[in-house]
Amino acid sequence: xxxxxxxxxxxxxxxxxxxxxxxxxxxxxxxxxxxxxxxxxxxxxxxxxxxxxxxxxxxxxxxxxxxxxxxxxxxxxxxxxxxxxxxxxxxxxxxxxxxxxxxxxxxxxxxxxxxxxxxxxxxxxxxxxxxxxxxxxxxxxxxxxxxxxxxxxxxxxxxxxxxxxxxxxxxxxxxxxxxxxxxxxxxxxxxxxxxxxxxxxxxxxxxxxxxxxxxxxxxxxxxxxxxxxxxxxxxxxxxxxxxxxxxxxxxxxxxxxxxxxxxxxxxxxxxxxxxxxxxxxxxxxxxxxxxxxxxxxxxxxxxxxxxxxxxxxxxxxxxxxxxxxxxxxxxxxxxxxxxxxxxxxxxxxxxxxxxxxxxxxxxxxxxxxxxxxxxxxxxxxxxxxxxxxxxxxxxxxxxxxxxxxxxxxxxxxxxxxxxxxxxxxxxxxxxxxxxxxxxxxxxxxxxxxxxxxxxxxxxxxxx
Numbered sequence: 442x443x444x445x446x447x448x449x450x451x452x453x454x455x456x457x458x459x460x461x462x463x464x465x466x467x468x469x470x471x472x473x474x475x476x477x478x479x480x481x482x483x484x485x486x487x488x489x490x491x492x493x494x495x496x497x498x499x500x501x502x503x504x505x506x507x508x509x510x511x512x513x514x515x516x517x518x519x520x521x522x523x524x525x526x527x528x529x530x531x532x533x534x535x536x537x538x539x540x541x542x543x544x545x546x547x548x549x550x551x552x553x554x555x556x557x558x559x560x561x562x563x564x565x566x567x568x569x570x571x572x573x574x575x576x577x578x579x580x581x582x583x584x585x586x587x588x589x590x591x592x593x594x595x596x597x598x599x600x601x602x603x604x605x606x607x608x609x610x611x612x613x614x615x616x617x618x619x620x621x622x623x624x625x626x627x628x629x630x631x632x633x634x635x636x637x638x639x640x641x642x643x644x645x646x647x648x649x650x651x652x653x654x655x656x657x658x659x660x661x662x663x664x665x666x667x668x669x670x671x672x673x674x675x676x677x678x679x680x681x682x683x684x685x686x687x688x689x690x691x692x693x694x695x696x697x698x699x700x701x702x703x704x705x706x707x708x709x710x711x712x713x714x715x716x717x718x719x720x721x722x723x724x725x726x727x728x729x730x731x732x733x734x735x736x737x738x739x740x741x742x743x744x745x746x747x748x749x750x751x752x753x754x755x756x757x758x759x760x761x762x763x764x765x766x767x768x769x770x771x772x773x774x775x776x777x778x779x780x781x782x783x784x785x786x787x788x789x790x791x792x793x794x795x796x797x798x799x800x801x802x803x804x805x806x807x808x809x810x811x812x813x814x815x816x817x818x819x820x821x822x823x824x825x826x827x828x829x830x831x832x833x834x835x836x837x838x839x840x841x842x843x844x845x846x847x848x849x850x851x852x853x854x855x856x857x858x859x860x861x862x863x864x865x866x867x868x869x870x871x872x873x874x875x876x877x878x879x880x881x882x883x884x885x886x887x888x889x890x891x892x893x894x895x896x897x898x899x900x901x902x903x904x
Contacts, residue, residue, distance in 0.1 A: 587623040588652050595649035599722045601672035602660070604642040604688035608632075611640060611660075619649045620656050627653045642689050644670035644722055669729065672722030675847040676767045678805070679715050682845065692731050700731035707739045716760040716842025717742050745848040749855040761838050763846035763854035768801035770865075771873045775853035780860045781877065786837065790863070797832035797839075805843040806830025866891050870901050 600618045602611055612628035615621045630636070630653040640660065644667040647659050659665045671689040673682050683701060687694040701714045709717055719741035725734060742760075751759045762782055770778040784790060785797050806828035824833040829840035846854075862877040864884035868891045876887035895903035 587626045587629075589622045589650045591652055591655070593650040594655070598647055598649055599667070599670070599672065600645050600647050601685075601689070601722065602640055602642050602645065603673075603685050606640055606642070615647075615656055618647070620647050620651050621653055622650070627656060630654065630657070641666065643667065644672055644689070644724070667724055669727055670722065670724040671734070673720055673845070675720045675850070676844045677720055678844055679713065679718070682718055686731070686734055690725065690729070690734065692734075696731040697734075700735045706732075707736060709739065711757050711841060713841065714739070716764045716845060718845055719745060720845045720847060745851045748848065749852040751851070751855050757841070758838065759851060759854045760842045760846060763850040764842035764844045765797075765799055765801060765839075766853055767846040767850040768844050769799060770875060772847075772849050774865075774875050774877075775850055776856065776858035777860060777862060777875075777877050778865065779853045779857035781862045781865055783857050784861070784863050795836035797837075799832050800824075802830050802832045802839045802843055806839065869894055870903065871898070 598618045598620060600614055600620060602614070606614075608628045608631045612621070612626070612631075613624055615627050616624040621627050631638075636657070638657065638661060645660055646665045646667060647656060651659070669690055671686055673685050677685075679701060683697050684694060686692065687697045701718075704711050704714050704717070707714070707717070711717070714735070718735065718738040721738075721741060723734070723737060725737070743756075746756050746759065749759070762779065765782065766775050766778045782797060782799075786795060788795070803823050803826070807823045807826050809823070824831065827834055829835065830843065832839055860877070861879040864878040864881065864887070865875050866878075866884065866887045867873060867875045868887060876890065878884040878887055891903075895901060
């Protein structure tokens with residue numbers, strides 16, 4: 442058959458629309474039950490006949506042609522027989538689901554932002570507090586007071602003010618002597634109140650736990666200045682001691698220099714009296730000469746040597762070791778430092794070949810004072826100098842003592858602690874914490890601690 446005839450004979454197309462089944466429901470079917478319930482609702486009566494038919498319907502009764510509910514359909518979904526609008530119209534819960542989710546997400550984002558901001562603020566605040574906490578506390582009046590309160594003064598103490606001392610070193614001397622509560626409170630008071638006292642050198646009778654104002658008043662009162670008194674601290678050298686004696690006791694400098702020029706005049710078999718003038722506070726009768734003063738100080742040194750059990754023949758050697766101990770360690774570490782020195786001097790030692798390599802001896806031999814941070818040393822020049830005190834260049838002990846040792850240092854030199862140490866390094870210049878090591882590998886680890894401290898404290902005085 443020709444293709445054209447085929448299409449010509451096809452029936453006209455028509456559009457069919459789905460229709461609901463209008464036939465009455467079979468008796469006993471679910472549809473019949475629903476319609477009976479509907480009619481009961483409209484009339485206020487129950488169609489008992491429909492119900493009875495439902496109860497007695499056989500299992501094989503034909504089912505309605507309406508679409509059944511699927512197991513996954515929500516309980517609120519429209520039942521079969523409703524309109525298409527009912528089927529797809531969202532329920533009240535469905536209508537609010539998306540906006541709720543968006544609100545929860547927005548709240549979560551906002552919370553995260555707030556937490557980040559608070560965290561940043563907390564971190565920033567922590568940094569500010571760590572950096573400026575002391576200043577903030579001072580400005581706000583928080584924290585521990587820097588000054589003692591009135592009425593706390595205690596026992597008498599003697600404080601030496603040397604010629605040329607200004608507010609800062611006097612403030613430090615007062616704190617070291619237990620007079621003031623903090624190192625800077627006296628100096629800060631002078632600055633804050635614009636005071637510029639004319640401090641006179643001498644030894645002053647003060648008290649422990651004084652206020653800064655009370656300490657100043659006591660220093661300015663001539664009654665508290667002890668006549669013919671002089672004092673100097675442990676670790677001082679002749680370079681400092683001689684002018685202090687002259688200035689404080691008002692003796693001619695030339696007389697004091699002449700008094701210390703000949704050690705044999707005091708029975709000392711040494712080139713100089715370095716290390717032989719005991720560090721303490723002395724009071725002399727009016728008219729005492731420079732020789733009287735020096736003799737008194739030498740006698741006190743002999744007393745400290747005798748107390749430690751030092752034989753006369755060993756006096757110079759022990760004083761030399763003690764002077765190094767005094768300059769190198771804290772009092773609590775004196776005996777350990779002494780052991781390091783003895784271990785290094787041992788002829789059988791192969792670890793250091795007898796070189797002490799003590800910074801203090803190299804510094805002394807180069808002519809530097811012990812004041813000021815070691816970061817200001819010309820380090821390479823100091824340790825490379827060939828002077829007889831430089832223990833980086835010469836084995837054994839230096840040519841003689843390098844400072845005035847205390848009784849504790851003398852005792853440590855005579856009685857070193859037991860231990861295998863050949864090295865030590867101060868790893869915290871603020872606290873003086875020192876690590877002692879038996880091997881060079883251990884020493885390198887301790888030196889790494891020191892370098893880390895220096896990195897964290899660039900103004901701490903490291904070299």
